[in-house]
Amino acid sequence: MKIGILTSGGDCPGLNAVIRGIVLKGTTTYDFEFVGIRDGWRGVVDADFFPLTRHEVKGLSKVGGTILGTSRTNPYDGPHGGAENVAKNLAKHGIDAIVAIGGEGTLAAANRLSADGIRILGVPKTIDNDLRATDYSFGFDTAVNIATDSMDRLRTTGDSHQRCMVAEVMGRHVGWIALHAGMAAGAHAICIPEVPMSIEEICDLVTSASDRGRAPLVVVSEGFKLKGMDQAYSDKGLDAFNRPRLGGISEVLAPEIERRTGIETRSTVLGHIQRGGSPSAFDRVLATRLGLHAADALVDESWGQMVALRGTDIVRVPFAEALGELNTVPLQRYEEAAALFG
Numbered sequence: 062m063k064i065g066i067l068t069s070g071g072d073c074p075g076l077n078a079v080i081r082g083i084v085l086k087g088t089t090t091y092d093f094e095f096v097g098i099r100d101g102w103r104g105v106v107d108a109d110f111f112p113l114t115r116h117e118v119k120g121l122s123k124v125g126g127t128i129l130g131t132s133r134t135n136p137y138d139g140p141h142g143g144a145e146n147v148a149k150n151l152a153k154h155g156i157d158a159i160v161a162i163g164g165e166g167t168l169a170a171a172n173r174l175s176a177d178g179i180r181i182l183g184v185p186k187t188i189d190n191d192l193r194a195t196d197y198s199f200g201f202d203t204a205v206n207i208a209t210d211s212m213d214r215l216r217t218t219g220d221s222h223q224r225c226m227v228a229e230v231m232g233r234h235v236g237w238i239a240l241h242a243g244m245a246a247g248a249h250a251i252c253i254p255e256v257p258m259s260i261e262e263i264c265d266l267v268t269s270a271s272d273r274g275r276a277p278l279v280v281v282s283e284g285f286k287l288k289g290m291d292q293a294y295s296d297k298g299l300d301a302f303n304r305p306r307l308g309g310i311s312e313v314l315a316p317e318i319e320r321r322t323g324i325e326t327r328s329t330v331l332g333h334i335q336r337g338g339s340p341s342a343f344d345r346v347l348a349t350r351l352g353l354h355a356a357d358a359l360v361d362e363s364w365g366q367m368v369a370l371r372g373t374d375i376v377r378v379p380f381a382e383a384l385g386e387l388n389t390v391p392l393q394r395y396e397e398a399a400a401l402f403g
């Protein structure tokens with residue numbers, strides 16, 4: 062069987078490790094032939110394929126980004142021709158099935174193509190950890206490590222100047238990165254989309270840390286909305302993907318904290334640093350295991366399903382289980398971290 066592999070949506074540390082896992086097991090234990098699909102669904106709709114052998118995946122588990130390239134193209138959008146065009150391009154190149162590695166948007170397209178008769182298997186990916194069908198997604202641990210290290214660094218400069226430091230981390234809809242990195246770095250306030258807070262509540266935490274002689278450290282997810290200040294934030298408008306424009310909530314918070322508390326405050330947006338570079342050892346192992354199990358799932362022809370982490374096991378779940386509701390931070394988990402705020 063000839064299998065096409067694609068990575069779609071935002072890149073994520075560990076993508077290459079998945080690709081390596083699939084190709085190594087798929088060509089040594091089994092007898093698959095693989096092709097790489099360039100730039101996600103864009104490569105499917107344009108029939109942009111290339112041979113993917115053991116040689117191309119050599120040494121890849123530690124390499125960040127994706128050797129296949131990625132895009133946010135949706136095969137059902139506008140002129141892309143939907144399932145009909147996908148089926149035509151796959152048939153023309155003798156490709157029997159696709160492995161799609163991606164987040165919610167990618168899996169939604171995969172689910173629809175699967176319903177339209179295309180043979181597809183999925184591998185979940187997101188640094189945000191917002192897919193509910195898997196306990197953790199690879200990329201998340203790396204992002205948390207980068208954010209934690211950055212906050213440790215903000216801390217020493219904040220301590221030296223007795224300043225309040227506000228660190229903005231990724232997390233469009235959910236606060237997992239902020240929660241874990243904030244807990245690891247000992248933040249005095251963690252602001253996440255699931256738990257709206259007022260500026261007064263944040264300033265109280267800042268003042269209380271400062272009164273205890275600490276330089277306050279605040280971590281905020283990019284998707285956080287301040288109670289009562291929705292308008293100021295939503296005025297930032299929509300981006301090219303018709304979602305709220307991201308980045309910058311820390312720049313709204315910092316001057317407001319300084320004005321209300323009188324504590325000099327600086328903000329830092331960590332941005333795409335959190336997605337770049339080598340995956341952590343945890344993510345390399347998780348991504349590799351997902352790749353190995355994806356190769357097994359190809360043998361079993363588990364179309365319409367994705368591999369996922371449950372506890373310590375890799376299991377298979379239907380696409381539909383990953384779609385719809387997001388994996389948000391439960392209040393109880395937030396309260397564990399909040400108990401440390403002081």
Ligand code: F6P
Pocket residue numbers: 071164187188189231232233283307336
């Ligand atoms: O979904 C992953 C993610 O990194 C989010 O945390 C972030 O909001 C978004 O992608 C950024 O997307 P882009 O790279 O297109 O700016």
